[in-house]
Amino acid sequence: MVLRKVGKKLANIQEVAKQARVSVATVSRVLNGQNTVSEKTRKKVEEAIKKLNYEPSMLGRNLRNSESRLFLILIPSISNPFYLEIIKGIEAVAISQNYNILLCETDSNPEKENIFFDLVRKKMADGLISMDPTVNIETLKNLSEKHAIIQCSEYEEGSGIPYVTIDNEEASYRAVKHLIQIGHKKIALINSDEKYLYARQRKMGYLRALEEYGITLNSQYIILTQHLDFENGQHAMRKILNLHDRPTAVFSVSDLLAIGALKEINTFGLQVPSDIAVVGFDKIDFSNMTNPTLTTIAQPMHKMGTVAAKMLIDKMNGKEVESIILDHELVVRESTSGQSI
Amino acid sequence: MVLRKVGKKLANIQEVAKQARVSVATVSRVLNGQNTVSEKTRKKVEEAIKKLNYEPSMLGRNLRNSESRLFLILIPSISNPFYLEIIKGIEAVAISQNYNILLCETDSNPEKENIFFDLVRKKMADGLISMDPTVNIETLKNLSEKHAIIQCSEYEEGSGIPYVTIDNEEASYRAVKHLIQIGHKKIALINSDEKYLYARQRKMGYLRALEEYGITLNSQYIILTQHLDFENGQHAMRKILNLHDRPTAVFSVSDLLAIGALKEINTFGLQVPSDIAVVGFDKIDFSNMTNPTLTTIAQPMHKMGTVAAKMLIDKMNGKEVESIILDHELVVRESTSGQSI
């Protein structure tokens, strides 16, 4: 604010009005396409706009309308492709409704999270879609009293905050059932910290499948990881490979973990799926690029995004919003089907 | 705007002033931490703020200050992880300077691009960092007359728009030289459309390396792709594999392409690197997750982001800004080193 800013002064609505010899009200009406302006004056105004190279400032408009036309999206990390597809879905709806997106990565850091919450508090964003499992749910609840908030993928039951998600328990159940049905009995689970709801739900599905087929749980087969990334997948798999009674299959709650596991199994000199079968979760793009390709649970990520965005818009408009559970799907590929090399 | 909005009315600075029995000017001074307020009134004001749960609106502040405190980042697609790391760099600087990021994906679609340009024109963003090779450079040049703009990675020489990038020609040269030095003579190039500067530059480097070692160019060895993604890499590799005089090495100008090539080679029943060696470009995270891991050119992506952001801030403040060429590095991994399985 001290130094000279780039660019010359831009014309404002006043100058356009003066140039066209009309009032600012009339200019505004032309800008907003209202039909109460005569063709003649409309022409005059449009010429003035062109002549002055005028562009209406959204700062003025936004203040007047008390809106920012911005959504804030909260994600833990931009590095997990799972979120990207959801974001695309959100964006599609946002753009079509003249909104734009403020993408905010918390890195699971409460301080950063708070910076982003502040953007909502300070009306820099009209609404918030949280996909961050590490979000401070109390703060979120508080915020939701005065602001439009939707949770996507991860959620908190009974929080009063509407959410879109899938049936994690069922999805996990099906993944494990698939492994059992192709003959596996010793199935490991790479899960993330059970402080997350989805982790607890997916564990439940795992347990239910085992139980249904009368397989007793080997607690050594459950490995928890800190983050859902490649390295954590490698580390988890290393632990599993070193077990005395080594499992023949692994279900991991994230594709990134599964890809790490795949790599580790290979490094160890074993083959997927002949020695160890692997199932992931999410169906990120990369799950199809690995060798072998990864069997995984497909989440309808794009749909989740569009649904979340629509819910948010409804919420902002004061409508009642119901939470939604979307369908998932088991995608069987090489890492469990023996069609690998 | 028709329906009732979510949440109750939020307090504004007027009400705080009234509650504290001071003027709005004083409240503003407290908000901005000015030292011309007595301890006693500061207390009063702070109590009023707390009592009313007041949060200053950025809409008002932004209008008054004629700034949005938003950067706009233009990328062709969020799916290429190459951009993600750069974005993280930009974000780090942005946050530290109290800016936030509007992430805009053009999908190489001029219409979408225009929506985003409008955000700058209409002052919804204070500055723009373009990483989109498909950007309409004429429009960008026009925009840069009145607005702060930086190009990152891809750029246009002589456009007057400052840029950060690497020496693409040299990087490409080194990649190919590496292949030659480990014994390859028949080296294919998977490049993208030569309408992009980086594609032309990387081709130049490829040619220079061949020439330096007296290898004559086989024009069949150069395959151009539409996009820098996995599928295009597969297709390109398929063409190469079907060549009569099959090359023994492939240099591809993007890791995603290279990963597609890797996959295709495997599917074809050949081994990397023993049958065909592969080199990528960018060093995205996934380049280390493949089997074999990918030899690649490391771009200092995070650095590029921070540098671009700093340049943009300088530019916004009216400083002179010089373009910058950052260092790159060849990272030799399994796909060229024979340490694979």
Next chain:
DNA sequence: TTGAAAAATGTAATCGATTTCATTTAGGCG
């Protein structure tokens, strides 16, 4: 031609902050 209704346009308040300039209060010193 006139007058009422409809259409077009203008005036001024408003959104919520910041900041300049004027004014009041406090403080220090003789």
Next chain:
DNA sequence: CGCCTAAATGAAATCGATTACATTTTTCAA
């Protein structure tokens, strides 16, 4: 105690739009 200066505070303009309401102009039927 009074005066001068410095500190604290307030009044009002300002940023750039939108819009309720007031006013002017046009239209058209009687």
